[in-house]
Amino acid sequence: MAAGALVSLNSGLDDPILLTQWLAIAWSTEIAPSQLLARQILNRDLVLWRDSTNTLHCWRDLCIHRGAKLSLGKVSNDCVICPYHAWQYDVSGQCIKIPAQPNLPPPAKAHAETYQTRERYGIVWVCLGTPSSDTPDFPQANDPTFRLVQAGPYRFRANGPRVMENLYDVAHLGIVHAGLLGDPLHPEIEDYEVTMSLLGPEAKAIRIWQPDPDGTGQPALVTYRYWAAGPLTAGLEKIHGPHNFGILSQVAPIDANHCELRMVIAMNYGHDIPAADIRAFQDTVTEQDRGIVESQRPELLPLDLQTELHLRSDRMAIAYRKWLRDIGFTYGTA
Numbered sequence: 001m002a003a004g005a006l007v008s009l010n011s012g013l014d015d016p017i018l019l020t021q022w023l024a025i026a027w028s029t030e031i032a033p034s035q036l037l038a039r040q041i042l043n044r045d046l047v048l049w050r051d052s053t054n055t056l057h058c059w060r061d062l063c064i065h066r067g068a069k070l071s072l073g074k075v076s077n078d079c080v081i082c083p084y085h086a087w088q089y090d091v092s093g094q095c096i097k098i099p100a101q102p103n104l105p106p107p108a109k110a111h112a113e114t115y116q117t118r119e120r121y122g123i124v125w126v127c128l129g130t131p132s133s134d135t136p137d138f139p140q141a142n143d144p145t146f147r148l149v150q151a152g153p154y155r156f157r158a159n160g161p162r163v164m165e166n167l168y169d170v171a172h173l174g175i176v177h178a179g180l181l182g183d184p185l186h187p188e189i190e191d192y193e194v195t196m197s198l199l200g201p202e203a204k205a206i207r208i209w210q211p212d213p214d215g216t217g218q219p220a221l222v223t224y225r226y227w228a229a230g231p232l233t234a235g236l237e238k239i240h241g242p243h244n245f246g247i248l249s250q251v252a253p254i255d256a257n258h259c260e261l262r263m264v265i266a267m268n269y270g271h272d273i274p275a276a277d278i279r280a281f282q283d284t285v286t287e288q289d290r291g292i293v294e295s296q297r298p299e300l301l302p303l304d305l306q307t308e309l310h311l312r313s314d315r316m317a318i319a320y321r322k323w324l325r326d327i328g329f330t331y332g333t334a
């Protein structure tokens, strides 16, 4: 094998649970009227577009006639026009016009493959099957006193569960994010409580001394709460005094080797901090994590609890692994 060649991580993208999940595929602002946006998720090529009522559509990026990519075509009169022979697909995905035979109605089978999509918190959510629930809730973002900042996407050459577990890992904050989210001179983690809900584990009352918990430059003793909102979606709440800082994180599998993390940050303070500064802080923190996560072996998260060693401070990660095992989640796990 050539040096540097990619080795498939054998991700298990065929896990049926993935087809029940809302995955973050884009930011709402990325999809302008009359534009076609090509994206990939779960190894499938997708195209996103808006009609004149601002309704968002997500289809398989493939024309059923000869397999051309619809994203190379154009939007006209609320129809997607294929770039190859100009078949016209209406908002329902039905082909309504075939220029090569204008006097015959297009066959019913001439239909784009369509998927459910939603917009919430500035994220475009897509479900490639039947959703098991509504799009994830982010309580802080529902409160109008909080400002929202979108960060990412951050691409990892890793499987989603390794990325997710990193988000639940408190003991690395003072090491990997020394000077930002923790202090290497105070690495100890007090015990904390983990409970379980239908959407996964939740960890409460984790106390951490942070030199700069939110990019404002002010040190604080903060209290963390993490909750799973699905196998690849997590919420975070960080409280210090009246300051409440939250992140909703979603990890979308792209292909067998990559996933993308999108984050929405919610803050009830710091309204004068430029969004670009908040985003840049998160970029720095995530880049620190990326190097570690991409180095982890095995790539597939071991759910047997024997393969790696576990500490009390790993309580949330242990609960996450047990829960993935209980629900039979196979993507990115072993």
Ligand code: FES
Pocket: 063, 064, 065, 066, 067, 068, 082, 083, 084, 085, 086, 087
């Ligand atoms: Fe799309 Fe022929 S491939 S119209």
Ligand code: FE
Pocket: 166, 172, 173, 176, 177, 285, 289
């Ligand atoms: Fe981190």
